Amino acid sequence: MAWLNNYLFLPVIILFITGSTLALMRPQLRSMLVLAAQYIAVSWLASTSLPAAGVAAKLVTGLLVCVILYLGIRQIGDDPLQGDDQLLSANLPFRIIALLLVTVASVSVARSNLFAQFDIRMEASVGALFLVASSLLNLGLGADLLRIGIGLLTLVSGAELIYGFIEPALALIALLAMVHLGIVLVFSYIISIQTRYSMSENRDP
C-alpha cells in the first residue's frame, strides 16, 4: 500500500471537491455519496500516519456513518428533503466567495509553521485544514440539521487527520470512531423527531 503515498495529491483534490460540493449543495440524500467519497479521501491521507488496521477502521466507520445517515433519512416517510428538487444552496454567490476565502486561508495556514512541533505531511495538513474550514462554513451558514450534522462530521474528520500524526493510538481511533457514530445517531434521531413533530403539526389545524 506504500505506493498510495506517491499520489497523496489525489485525496487532497478529492477533499477540495467534496468539501466544496457539500458546502454549495443543498443537503439531500445524494450528499451521502459525496460524504462517503470524503471519508475515503480522509482514510487515504490518514494512511500516512496510522497503521493499516487504523486506516481500515476509519474507512469502515466513515462508510457506516454514510449508510446510517442515508437509511435514517430514507426511513422518514414524508421526508422534507425528498421534496426538495433544488440541487444548489440559496445565496450561491456568497457561498462561493466564502468557500474561496476559507480555501485560501486553509492553504496559507497549512504552509505556515502552525504544526511545526509535529511531523505532519503537507498534504495531510492542507486537507485537514480545508476540512475544518469547510465544516465551519457549513456550521456557520446552515440552519438545516443535516447540514449541521455533515459539518460536525467534517470537523471531526479534519481534526483527527492531524491528530493521527500526534497520537496514532488504536484506542483514540476507536474513541473518535465512536464520536462519528454518535454524531450520526444523534442527528438521525433529531431529524426523525423533528419530522414527526412537523407532520403532527401539519395534521392538527
Added chain:
Amino acid sequence: MSAGQIIFLFTIIYSLLCLVLRHQRMASAFAAAIGAGSIAVFVLLVSFDEAFLLGEISIKFASEWIILGRMFSLSENVRPLIGFLYLSGAFLLPAAWLVNVNRFFPSVALLILAIVAASLMVDPFVFAAVFIELAAMGAVFVLATQQHPRSTGATRMLILYTFAMVSILFTGSLLDVAGITSATPVLAMRVTFMLGFGFAILMTVPPFHLWLPKSVEESDPYILVFILVILQSAGFFFLLRFLDNYVWLREQTLIYDGIRIAGIITTILAVLLSASQRDIKKLMAYALLVDLGVILIAIGSGTEDALRLALSLNAVRVITLGVLALGLSYLCNSAWLVSQMRGVGYKMPFAAAAFLIGLLSVAGTPLTAGFPVRWSLLTEVLHTDKLAAGTVLFSMVGLGMLVIRLAAILFGRRNDDDIIAVSKEPRIFLLGGILLLLLLGLFPQLVFPWVEDVASGLANLFL
C-alpha cells in the same frame, strides 16, 4: 475483576432494568437512583487491589482496567469525583418520574453517568475530552424528545462540545509532545488560548452559554439541571486535573486571572439578565449561570481555600439546583411568563416555596445551603480582589431582590381558580428538598469530608 468493569457492568444492568420498567415511571426512576447510589457506595467505600472476605469468599477488585492499550484506573484521586457524580445521580433521579420527561430518561441518564465516570478514569486523562463529548451526545437524547421535539439548544450544545473536544485534545498533545514551559512563551500563549476556549465551552461561560436559555425553553427544567450539573461537574473536575497535572499551568497567574475575570463577567451578566427575564424558565437558566460565575471566581482566586470552596459550591449546587428546578417544573405547568404567574403560589405552595428557596440558596441567603460557602468566599476574596468580592456581594443582593419580586408575584392576589394543584407525592419531594436546603444551611460541614477527599486526591493542587 476490575472496579471499572464492575461499574460499567452494573450501569448497563441498571440501565436495562430501567428500560424494561420504562412504562412504570416511578419504578424506573427509583431503579436508576438505586443503581446510581449503589455504584456510588461501591466506588467510595470498597477497597481496591486488596483481598477482603465476603462471608467465606475472598474477593479482590483491581483498580485498573486496560482496553486497547489504554488504562481506566479507579485511583484514589478520582474515586471521590466519580462517587460524587453517582451520588448526584442518586439524588436527582428519584424525582424524575414527577416531571414531564421521556420514559427513557433514567436509562440514558445512567449511561451518561458511566461515560462521565469513564472520562475521569481514562489514562491519559486528556482523552476525557472525547468522553465528555460522548456524554453530551447522550444529553441530546434526553433534551430533545417526543414531548420536547425542538432541538436548537441541544444542537448548539453538541456543536460547542465538539469544538471543546478538538481544542482540548490538541492542547493536551501540545503539552505532552512539545514540552511547554515558561521558556516557550509563544507556544504557552497558544496553549493558554486553546485551553481557555475549550474549558469556557465545557463550563458554559458566556458567550458559550447560548445553548442554555434555548434548551430550558425547549425542554423540562429538571432535565436541563441534571445535564448541566453532570456535564459542568465533568468540565470542572477535568480543569482541576489539568491544573493538578501540569506545573507550568499552575504557575501561570494569567490563567487564574482569566478564570476570575470570566467569573466576574459571567456573574454580573447573569444577574442582570435574570432580573430582566419575562420567561421564568429563562430566569432559571441565568440563575444557573450566576452560580457558575461564583464558582469561577472561587477557582480564579487560586488559593487552596478558595479551591476548596469551589468544590463545596459544586457539591451544594446539586441539591440547590435540583430543588429549584423541581419547583419550577410544576410552576411552569400553569404559565411561563412571570407576569402571568400572579397567585400561583397559593395553588402550588410547595412548588413555589421550593423554587423561591432554591433561588435564595443560589443567591446565598442566610439559613440556606448556599450561604455558608458564599460567605466564606466573600471573606476569602475580600482582601485579595475587591472587584471579585463586590461581584459576589452583587450576586447575593441582586438575586435576593429578584426573589422578593418573584415572591410578591407568586403570592399576589388572584381571583380565578383554574390553576392545577400539586398532588401528594410531589409535595413530599418538594418538602424534603426544602428541608435539605435548610439543613445544609445550618450544618454546612456535612459536605466537608467529600471536599477533603477530593483535595487529598489532587495532591499537587492542594499541597
